[in-house]
Amino acid sequence: MKPVYPLRRTCKEASALLIAREDRALPWVERLALRVHLAMCQACPRFERQLLTMRNAMGQWRHYTDE
Numbered sequence: 001m002k003p004v005y006p007l008r009r010t011c012k013e014a015s016a017l018l019i020a021r022e023d024r025a026l027p028w029v030e031r032l033a034l035r036v037h038l039a040m041c042q043a044c045p046r047f048e049r050q051l052l053t054m055r056n057a058m059g060q061w062r063h064y065t066d067e
């Protein structure tokens, strides 16, 4: 029998959570699961950085168009 890790997420799930986090606040369980995954994973922290860079770029773009 496979042990159950309630906080284990696949990379696919983790990246979906990272994207969802841009739009809405995640339940604390999901935030915790995401943090656990990011601590164990190589690829997802990189993806998170890309998302943050993209969000910053979008924020600047919005800032420019507001003026």
Ligand SMILES: [Zn+2]
Binding pocket: 010, 011, 012, 014, 037, 041, 042, 043, 044
């Ligand atoms: Zn991952």
